[in-house]
Amino acid sequence: MSIEIIKPGLASSIQDKGREGHYHLGIPPSGGMDQRSLIAANLLVGNPEGAAVIECALMGPELRFDTTRKVAACGAEMTPRVNGEAQPLNEVFEVPAGSTLGFDFVKAGARLYLAIEGGIDVPERLGSRSTYALGSLGGMQGRTLQAGDTLALFQAHGQAVSGRHLPPSLVPEFSRQYQLRVMPGLYAHRLRAESETRFYSEDWVVASEADRIGYRMKGGTPLSFIEREPPFGAGDDPSNIVDACYPIGSIQVPSGSEPIILHRDAVSGGGYAMIGTVISADMDTVGQIQPHQKVRFVQVTLEEALAARAHYQKVLKQLRQMP
Amino acid sequence: MSNEMAATTRYSQAGDEFLFVELNEEMTLEAFFLSISITQKLRDLALPGIIEICPANASYQVRYNPDVISASQLQNKLEALEQEVDSQQVRTLETRVIEVPVLYRDPWTHETLMRFRDHHQDPSATDLEYAARINGYDTVDSFIEAHSATPWFVSMVGFVAGLPFMYQMVPRERQIQVPKYLRPRTDTPKQTVGIGGCFSVIYSVRGAGGYQMFGVTPMPIYDPANEHPHIDSSMIYFRPGDIVKYRAVEREEYDALLAVAEKGQFKPKISPFTFDLDAFNQDPDGYARRVKEALYEH
Numbered sequence: 176m177s178i179e180i181i182k183p184g185l186a187s188s189i190q191d192k193g194r195e196g197h198y199h200l201g202i203p204p205s206g207g208m209d210q211r212s213l214i215a216a217n218l219l220v221g222n223p224e225g226a227a228v229i230e231c232a233l234m235g236p237e238l239r240f241d242t243t244r245k246v247a248a249c250g251a252e253m254t255p256r257v258n259g260e261a262q263p264l265n266e267v268f269e270v271p272a273g274s275t276l277g278f279d280f281v282k283a284g285a286r287l288y289l290a291i292e293g294g295i296d297v298p299e300r301l302g303s304r305s306t307y308a309l310g311s312l313g314g315m316q317g318r319t320l321q322a323g324d325t326l327a328l329f330q331a332h333g334q335a336v337s338g339r340h341l342p343p344s345l346v347p348e349f350s351r352q353y354q355l356r357v358m359p360g361l362y363a364h365r366l367r368a369e370s371e372t373r374f375y376s377e378d379w380v381v382a383s384e385a386d387r388i389g390y391r392m393k394g395g396t397p398l399s400f401i402e403r404e405p406p407f408g409a410g411d412d413p414s415n416i417v418d419a420c421y422p423i424g425s426i427q428v429p430s431g432s433e434p435i436i437l438h439r440d441a442v443s444g445g446g447y448a449m450i451g452t453v454i455s456a457d458m459d460t461v462g463q464i465q466p467h468q469k470v471r472f473v474q475v476t477l478e479e480a481l482a483a484r485a486h487y488q489k490v491l492k493q494l495r496q497m498p
Numbered sequence: 499m500s501n502e503m504a505a506t507t508r509y510s511q512a513g514d515e516f517l518f519v520e521l522n523e524e525m526t527l528e529a530f531f532l533s534i535s536i537t538q539k540l541r542d543l544a545l546p547g548i549i550e551i552c553p554a555n556a557s558y559q560v561r562y563n564p565d566v567i568s569a570s571q572l573q574n575k576l577e578a579l580e581q582e583v584d585s586q587q588v589r590t591l592e593t594r595v596i597e598v599p600v601l602y603r604d605p606w607t608h609e610t611l612m613r614f615r616d617h618h619q620d621p622s623a624t625d626l627e628y629a630a631r632i633n634g635y636d637t638v639d640s641f642i643e644a645h646s647a648t649p650w651f652v653s654m655v656g657f658v659a660g661l662p663f664m665y666q667m668v669p670r671e672r673q674i675q676v677p678k679y680l681r682p683r684t685d686t687p688k689q690t691v692g693i694g695g696c697f698s699v700i701y702s703v704r705g706a707g708g709y710q711m712f713g714v715t716p717m718p719i720y721d722p723a724n725e726h727p728h729i730d731s732s733m734i735y736f737r738p739g740d741i742v743k744y745r746a747v748e749r750e751e752y753d754a755l756l757a758v759a760e761k762g763q764f765k766p767k768i769s770p771f772t773f774d775l776d777a778f779n780q781d782p783d784g785y786a787r788r789v790k791e792a793l794y795e796h
Contacts, residue, residue, distance in 0.1 A: 198561065199537075199552040200734040201656035201702070300722070301733065310659035310703060312722040312733070360510040361518055407670065408525025408555070408696045411677060417525045418654060418663055418697060420552045420559035422516035443656035444554055446678075446695065452513035480514040481564060488565075 176242045178291070180324040181275065184236035186386065189295055189314035189326070190288075192225040193439060194303035203441045204423065205305035205313065208387060208462025209286050211487075212250035215341060215494050216290035219247035219267050221334030224495070226294030227304040229320070231287045232386075233465065235278025236320060243272045244328065245292040245335035251284030251463060252349065266340035283349035284463040285385075293329035307440055309388065345493060352378075352469035355436075355457050356483060359474055361425060362416060362448035370399040371450070374434075379470045382433065387440035390461060391433050392470060398431040398450070410446055418446040424453040424461075426472075436461055456483035507580060509573050514564050515549075517572055520557045525696060529556035530653045530665065531775050534591065534739050535583040536576065545575070553738045555653045555663060555697070589775040593739045595649070595793045597767035598691075598700070600744050601752040602626070602642045602713035606687045611711050614683040625710040629676045629693065645674060645712065646744040649789040650698055652736050660702040660720035660734040664742055667789070669782050674698075682708040689715050691744070716755035718764055725762050741771060743793055769793050 180187075190213065193206020207213035207230050214224045229236065235253050247267045248255050255262040256277050262268045264287075270276050278287065297304050297314060306314025315324055363371060373396055380394035400413035408417045414430050421427065421437050427447040428434045436453055438461060453461060454475060464470065475483075508520040519536075522529035537553040540560070547566025552559045562572055603626060615621040620628045630641035650664035657663075666673050678694040686692075686707035691700050694709035701707055702720035719736060721729040729735045736742075747755070758764055769792045778785045 195549055197732070198550040199655065199738075200732060201659045201661055202734075307659070309705065310720070310722060312659065317722055358511060358513050361512055406524040408665075409523075410695050415695075417523070417556045418657075418695070419520070419554045419557040420518070420654075420656065422512035422518060422559060422561075424513050425516075442658060443552070444654060445657055449512070452516065454513050455515050477511055477514065477569060484514050484564070 176328045176330070177325045178241070178328065179239045180236055180320050180322055180326070181239055182237040183320045183322055183324075184231050184278075185234040186232040187236045187320040188230050188306040188308065188387075189227050189297055189320075190230045190305045191227045191303055193305050194301045197301055198443055201443045202301065202310060202312070203307065203443055204439050205307040205387075206303065206439050207286075207288060208439055209250050209288065209459040211459045211490065211494070212286070212347065213288045214491065215265070215345070216247045216249040216288040217294075218494055218497070219249070219265070219339055219341065220245055220290050220292045221332060222290055222292065222294050226290065227297060228291070228295065229289040231278065231289060233281050233285055235287060237275060237277040239275050240270045240272060242328070243269065244331060245269050245337060246276070247290050248287055249290075249341070250287040250347070252282040253287050254279040263340070265346050267335055267337050269337050281465070284347070285465045286462050291328060292335040293331045296327040296329045309440060342497060345490065345497065347463070349463060352471070353460060353464055354471050354473050355461065356454045356475045356480065357426065357451040357472045358454060358477060358480055359451040361422075361450060361452065363450045365400050365403075365413070365448055366450060367399045367401055374398060374450070375472050375474055379434065379472070381464050381466050381468050381470060383466045385464070385466050387438055388442065389438055390436045390464065392436070393433050395434075398428050398434070400431060400448070414448050415446050416448050418444055420444045421449065422452050424455070424458055425449040426451050426453065438462065454480040454483055456480070456487040509576070511569050512559070516559055516561050517569060517576070518557065518559045519576060522556045525556050525665065527651070527665070527775065527778070530651065531589060531591070532580065532583055533558045536579045539579045539582065540576070552656070553654065554656075555665065591739055591773040593741060593771055593773050595741045595743060595769045595771045595789055597793055598715050598717055598742050598744050599747045599751070599755055600646065600691050600713045600715050601749060602746055603638070604714045604752070606714055607690050607711040610683070610685055610687055613685070614679070617679045617681040617683060619677060619680060625692070626712050629674070629710050629712070632676065633674050642712075642746055645698070646746050648786050650742045650744070652738055652740040652742060653697070655734065655736050655738055658703055658705065659722070660736065662700055662719070662736040662740070662742070664698040665696065666698065667741070667778065667782065667786060676710045678708040679710070682706055686711065687714060689717070689719065691715055716752055716759050716764070717766060718759050726759070726764060727762060728764055728766055739773075741773065741789055743790065767793060
């Protein structure tokens with residue numbers, strides 16, 4: 176009951192909903208960057224919504240199954256193929272024993288979530304099966320998948336039904352340009368007012384350094400900080416602060432030049448000023464943005480962030496109640 | 499600069515799940531003491547809806563579930579806790595003193611720093627030579643003595659898993675300070691001991707870094723594979739509030755300690771200790787001696 180990795184893809188890793196309660200020691204939550212798609216894939220095949228799946232970034236892996244399993248692929252649009260034959264996204268299909276599952280190039284979105292009936296059987300580390308590669312923790316030996324890896328599977332539960340699919344209203348839509356809602360704050364008061372205004376009025380482009388730790392943005396006007404005498408312990412650059420915690424979703428601007436949005440494998444702290452935080456409801460979206468795509472940052476209030484959060488939870492509820 | 503300048507606590511909502519609290523814009527022992535005391539009290543309260551409690555050098559952050567506790571409810575609670583800590587007559591912290599053996603001028607950080615000389619302020623010197631010079635020490639040996647003679651407070655654990663940030667327990671005018679590399683390196687050996695700004699760190703994993711590199715410790719500090727019995731199930735050795743005393747070792751002792759560590763038998767030298775902020779402030783030098791006594795005469 177296992178699958179063999181023939182080709183690993185670009186950055187495929189085992190993820191679940193992540194781990195909590197260890198960020199104060201530098202261990203970030205990890206877990207699928209697009210939680211909604213991870214949950215959708217698991218629910219389609221009848222798994223618990225937080226079962227371990229394979230997160231496939233931009234270029235999918237090629238897998239050989241030694242046992243017949245039902246699977247579902249949600250998230251980025253990469254057509255799955257069983258022995259070369261195209262299969263639907265967002266719908267349960269069967270991979271017969273001995274056959275190979277691969278994926279076409281990505282058409283839209285950045286990360287696909289492959290749930291396998293029963294789920295992937297790797298040991299829980301600090302309460303989660305998620306991979307945290309920077310800390311060599313969890314998943315497959317603490318790293319992304321490699322050719323030759325064999326992933327054990329839990330017993331199939333027999334509840335997966337081929338053809339079961341997401342209702343069209345719950346299929347995410349991808350784009351080439353995105354709006355990300357941000358609550359300004361943290362060290363935003365250190366920015367010149369005109370610089371902060373411009374940050375929210377320009378297009379930014381996702382750089383090639385966009386991974387599970389963070390998304391670097393370029394193409395906008397560098398940010399400008401108010402002159403000051405450096406506080407003791409902060410460092411001389413105007414963007415330096417006394418090393419502090421970094422919220423997940425926070426946007427830091429080292430030397431003012433290229434903003435970085437931290438994601439679920441975040442470095443937990445450091446000495447760069449953060450100027451705001453992407454709201455929780457938009458973090459899944461960040462994980463689906465490809466390098467070179469455009470982003471606009473939109474200022475919102477806490478009330479707007481909470482309304483967006485409520486809407487996001489409503490979508491999850493609909494997923495949990497789908498027929 | 500005076501402490502009044504930035505002594506007002508600043509609360510900032512970071513998205514809908516984080517509350518970020520800056521206690522002081524500057525690094526001070528008082529701000530750190532507040533951070534560790536407030537976060538400890540919050541942990542003890544075990545409030546529903548609190549997900550992560552992260553103390554840092556002069557600030558802290560709380561991750562919460564806004565469906566269970568609102569941002570304003572949480573802030574009210576934190577303000578009350580800060581008042582409670584402020585009004586305490588006795589400012590003490592139950593902690594431990596830990597000896598960290600260091601091979602300064604080791605071949606591995608030397609090889610690495612030579613590879614990244616073009617990222618450095620002074621390509622003609624080593625990191626140690628540069629740090630000694632800009633801090634006014636005549637020789638590298640006297641700089642190493644200054645780095646290893648005084649105790650350091652673990653004021654934050656993070657960046658990557660288990661990496662301790664340490665604040666030197668000496669009056670501010672004697673604190674070692676060095677800038678970070680001009681551009682970060684893409685490589686740092688595991689268990690490198692270094693400094694950036696006023697903070698000494700031990701890199702818990704191999705990887706990118708920007709701090710000046712002075713040496714390596716044979717002591718494992720992060721244990722994702724559960725191979726080192728001196729590290730508990732959290733996988734992380736250091737805790738904010740720990741007090742560290744470096745000890746310079748020669749290559750022979752380093753190799754012996756490393757061999758012990760590789761067998762999963764490393765036993766740190768460690769002693770329980772009650773830190774008293776006011777006693778420290780009254781006599782920092784005398785206090786450093788007390789810390790050493792706790793470690794070596796316990």
